[in-house]
Amino acid sequence: MSTVLLIEDETELARVAQSYLEKAGFQVILASRGDTGLSLFRQHKPDLVLLDLNLPGMDGLDVAREIRRQSDVPLIMVTARVEETDRLIGLELGADDYIVKPYSVRELVARVRAVLRRFNRSSGGSQILREGNLEVDLDTHTVKRGDEEIFLTPTEFQLLSTLMAQPGRVFTRLQLLEAIQGVAYEGYERTIDAHIKNLRAKIEEDPHHPHYVETVFGVGYRFRKG
CATH class of the missing domain: 3.40.50.2300 (Response regulator)
Structure with missing residues (x-):
């Protein structure tokens, strides 16, 4: 319980x-x-x-x-x-x-x-997403940048794993909201921007010039390939 x-x-x-x-x-x-x-x-x-x-x-x-x-x-x-x-x-x-x-x-x-x-959420078996020096373990809910472990909130973790699982795909704010909440509540999609800001502050070397999580202006966000 x-x-x-x-x-x-x-x-x-x-x-x-x-x-x-x-x-x-x-x-x-x-x-x-x-x-x-x-x-x-x-x-x-x-x-x-x-x-x-x-x-x-x-x-x-x-x-x-x-x-x-x-x-x-x-x-x-x-x-x-x-x-x-x-x-x-x-x-x-x-x-x-x-x-x-x-x-x-x-x-x-x-x-x-x-x-x-x-x-x-557990995937049932260890699944690890990697890109550059970033590593996300979907089973243990851990994130590392190089040898440094990064602590994310549940929402930040789900947001990162959603984007990272499909690099290059552009997600709208509503799509990301539905991915992390299971349902998209109208009027709440702009909260994604705040979560993205927090996420970048933790995983990016320079949050003001992000390498991993890119903004697609007028649409949403994507995880950068390569």
């Missing part, structure tokens, strides 16, 4: 979300404050964190920052903030997905399942 840490200060919303998640087979730990949530994260080491951005005690973005300093655990932001910059900051901090209030609890459960699926 996977454990979900839900950090949410709206009591009724937290109760309903907990009920649906538990019916879906998850164990749920609740926190109503950012600082409390961070303490529970360190104590219980959950399989996934659902994190509201507007929290008493400690702001959600600060909680996300601290979590990412310690772990690559799957992280979904839950926010009522309408400013796109807030969502992009969260994604750049390493969040794997976000969902905006008010939301359908069924959609929330679907997002949790999708993120955990790509985190736990």
Whole structure:
């Protein structure tokens, strides 16, 4: 049974979300404050964190920052903030997905399942993708650049392996969103740009002049051949 840490200060919303998640087979730990949530994260080491951005005690973005300093655990932001910059900051901090209030609890459960699926996905046998000094092991979910191991979030790993498996193919943002989430939620495709930015910062020698992940202007992205 996977454990979900839900950090949410709206009591009724937290109760309903907990009920649906538990019916879906998850164990749920609740926190109503950012600082409390961070303490529970360190104590219980959950399989996934659902994190509201507007929290008493400690702001959600600060909680996300601290979590990412310690772990690559799957992280979904839950926010009522309408400013796109807030969502992009969260994604750049390493969040794997976000969902905006008010939301359908069924959609929330679907997002949790999708993120955990790509985190736990196993190909059944060791499959390694290589290009230049970059190596991606699909079985162990490890990435190396030369002798250096690079730590990616589940979303970044799935994004890289999707692009790398078909070098030269141009993927639209919607196609990449569907590849990493299992479904493309309309209006969310621009979040791919934030994930690509994070990915380049980790795998490229010079993220501002990327060698591996190329932008195809007006279309999307591709992994460079050779």
